[in-house]
Amino acid sequence: HQKYGLKKVLMSTYQAASGAGAEGMAELENGLKAYVRDGKVSPPEFFAHQLPFNVIPHIDAFQENGYTKEEMKVTWELKKIFGLSDDVVISCTAVRVPTLRAHSESIVIETVKPCPPDEARELLRSAPGVKVVDDPAKKLYPLPLNATGQADVEVGRIRRSLVFGDNGLEFFVAGDQLLRGAALNAVIIAEQAVARR
Numbered sequence: 001h002q003k004y005g006l007k008k009v010l011m012s013t014y015q016a017a018s019g020a021g022a023e024g025m026a027e028l029e030n031g032l033k034a035y036v037r038d039g040k041v042s043p044p045e046f047f048a049h050q051l052p053f054n055v056i057p058h059i060d061a062f063q064e065n066g067y068t069k070e071e072m073k074v075t076w077e078l079k080k081i082f083g084l085s086d087d088v089v090i091s092c093t094a095v096r097v098p099t100l101r102a103h104s105e106s107i108v109i110e111t112v113k114p115c116p117p118d119e120a121r122e123l124l125r126s127a128p129g130v131k132v133v134d135d136p137a138k139k140l141y142p143l144p145l146n147a148t149g150q151a152d153v154e155v156g157r158i159r160r161s162l163v164f165g166d167n168g169l170e171f172f173v174a175g176d177q178l179l180r181g182a183a184l185n186a187v188i189i190a191e192q193a194v195a196r197r
Helices: 024-037 069-082 119-126 184-196
Strands: 006-015 089-096 101-113 128-133 153-161 165-175
Touching: 006 069, 069 089, 101 153, 119 128, 119 153, 119 165
Parallel strands: 006 089, 128 153
Antiparallel strands: 006 101, 101 165, 153 165
């Protein structure tokens, strides 16, 4: 954000069952086994709803503003880490998905100055802990399945934002939060790479 200036971050996180701990992973695995064995998923005990064959837009407790605690935590952490003013708008929707490991994020940023996708791609390639996987014509883009067990965070689908034009980028990130930490690390790495330019 130092070179281009950051105005907005809009993101959705797609968080694996492992983000809820061993109980979350067990419920996903047991539900899938029940489906194979009995033709139906066992009732949820840990999550608010059935996770196998479903996504749940609810991680942690809902707050008075309609966001969950997890969504607000992402907002607070981004502002704190980057020392962002309240003028920078950050919005997050956190979704639990039926994968065992590795969180993913779809991120849209608006910058003060134009930020060309090719420049962003090169910056990300030089960032430690980042693996650019960005060749959609060859069906190469970040996938939680591929990111599982990797220390590097995969970043791809890097493109000019249709919403913010030349002053916006959109990208997709996948990282194994059990090795790398919270999925937020993926955003931090991408943002720091852009900021260094």
